[in-house]
Amino acid sequence: MRFKLSTFFEYLVKLLPYLKVTFTYAGLSLVFGIVFGFLFAVFKLGKSRILRGIANVYTAIFRSVPPVVLLFLVYYGIPMAAEAITGKSMGRKEPILFVIITVTLLATASLTEIMRSAYKSVDKGQYEAGVSIGLTEIQTFFRIVFPQALLYALPSLGNLVIYLIKEGSLGFTIGLVDIFGKANTLNQNTYSNHILEIYIALATIYWVVAIATEKLLKYAEQKVKRELGRA
Amino acid sequence: MLKLEDVHKAFGKNQILKGVDIEVNKGDVIVILGPSGSGKTTLLRSINFLEKADKGKLTLDDREMDMHHSSRKDISYVRKNTAFVFQNYCLFNNKTVLQNVTEGLIVARKVPKKEAVETAISALKKVGLEDKLDMYPAQLSGGMQQRVGIARAIAVNPKVILFDEPTSALDPELVGEVLSIIKRLAKEGTTMIVVTHEMSFAEDVANKVIFMSDGVVVEQGSPKEIFYKPKEERTKQFLKRILPVSDYVI
Numbered sequence: 001m002r003f004k005l006s007t008f009f010e011y012l013v014k015l016l017p018y019l020k021v022t023f024t025y026a027g028l029s030l031v032f033g034i035v036f037g038f039l040f041a042v043f044k045l046g047k048s049r050i051l052r053g054i055a056n057v058y059t060a061i062f063r064s065v066p067p068v069v070l071l072f073l074v075y076y077g078i079p080m081a082a083e084a085i086t087g088k089s090m091g092r093k094e095p096i097l098f099v100i101i102t103v104t105l106l107a108t109a110s111l112t113e114i115m116r117s118a119y120k121s122v123d124k125g126q127y128e129a130g131v132s133i134g135l136t137e138i139q140t141f142f143r144i145v146f147p148q149a150l151l152y153a154l155p156s157l158g159n160l161v162i163y164l165i166k167e168g169s170l171g172f173t174i175g176l177v178d179i180f181g182k183a184n185t186l187n188q189n190t191y192s193n194h195i196l197e198i199y200i201a202l203a204t205i206y207w208v209v210a211i212a213t214e215k216l217l218k219y220a221e222q223k224v225k226r227e228l229g230r231a
Numbered sequence: 232m233l234k235l236e237d238v239h240k241a242f243g244k245n246q247i248l249k250g251v252d253i254e255v256n257k258g259d260v261i262v263i264l265g266p267s268g269s270g271k272t273t274l275l276r277s278i279n280f281l282e283k284a285d286k287g288k289l290t291l292d293d294r295e296m297d298m299h300h301s302s303r304k305d306i307s308y309v310r311k312n313t314a315f316v317f318q319n320y321c322l323f324n325n326k327t328v329l330q331n332v333t334e335g336l337i338v339a340r341k342v343p344k345k346e347a348v349e350t351a352i353s354a355l356k357k358v359g360l361e362d363k364l365d366m367y368p369a370q371l372s373g374g375m376q377q378r379v380g381i382a383r384a385i386a387v388n389p390k391v392i393l394f395d396e397p398t399s400a401l402d403p404e405l406v407g408e409v410l411s412i413i414k415r416l417a418k419e420g421t422t423m424i425v426v427t428h429e430m431s432f433a434e435d436v437a438n439k440v441i442f443m444s445d446g447v448v449v450e451q452g453s454p455k456e457i458f459y460k461p462k463e464e465r466t467k468q469f470l471k472r473i474l475p476v477s478d479y480v481i
Contacts, residue, residue, distance in 0.1 A: 125321035134339030
């Protein structure tokens, strides 16, 4: 068996359209994760002991469960729970839905920690200076603390995006056809005759996406830094 | 003009302020002295509601408020009429020198931008930094940062400026430039309360020195009275430790 470059490109072209699926779950999970992560970060930093407890338990659980275990729990557990509650079967027709839920749960846990520590890394004195000069708490947060916290958060945010894109590939285990799922199908259909070409094409796509994400985030970081006069 | 009565504050079981009364008149330059842990900084911070006192009454002009159950309006009123200068400057790192000073004018007091910039520049002239308008805090020395902190405070034309150990975080050779600005402000009639360990500053410009220890005001009076004729034993002991004395042999 020899590696053929033309076959490699053939599969590269075949796989590329499915990147849309990958971007869909990664993008949606990131957006939902930012919303819920913000909420949990507020809980963690807040005064209420109960809310802090809830957020702590959440991050402790979801940071320690392996992603594939979580995916199975979501995939089998949610329809069962839904059926027990509503008495109707919801089925499991849309695997992407379960992947989005799973990746959102994971992203939320990471984003909670990213946002909490980014907030913490802006020293409290600047917040105090803001309110002491007569700004409201909300003005101080959005004008002073948030822009600086964002700068601290950007590198970890980049890592997270790459992680989400990769973790979502587990979706193939529940029948999701994203680039990884498609690659598996192609491989089976050709009886593993083009296994190298297919998986190298797949790896190349992941590699390019990761590099592009990294570059994009670097660019954003530089831009924010310039705004802050630190470049 | 500003009056504090019976201020109490504890952090957990640690009682920091045990009933402090202070009165400030217009034009007063008050220096608060005392060993660390005596509650000076906590007192200053609770005036600006950076700490919430457990008990106490604050009167600013004719407005009287309970320091523990203060409304948002009361807090905002006090903060808009006072200004705080922090030990470690606490400049907004994402804002330029000019923006640091205009922020409180434009955002908090709704001053039109043009007017705010003029006010800010004249405040920065007073601290000798009118040529650094577009620099960021990270590009400035500690002394310069603290001078921006002072400009930020005077720009809003507060009734009282609260200085919390404004020179303690500075390298020794930078202390002078900051102190001389505060001295000049004091001589121009700015009302201020200064927590400091700079004895010569206290002696030069204060019209009242308050000595605090263990959460209470032990003694207060003119610098002469406190430094040369202290009545209380605790004041004497403190001064003996902090001032160079003849029976101290190296």
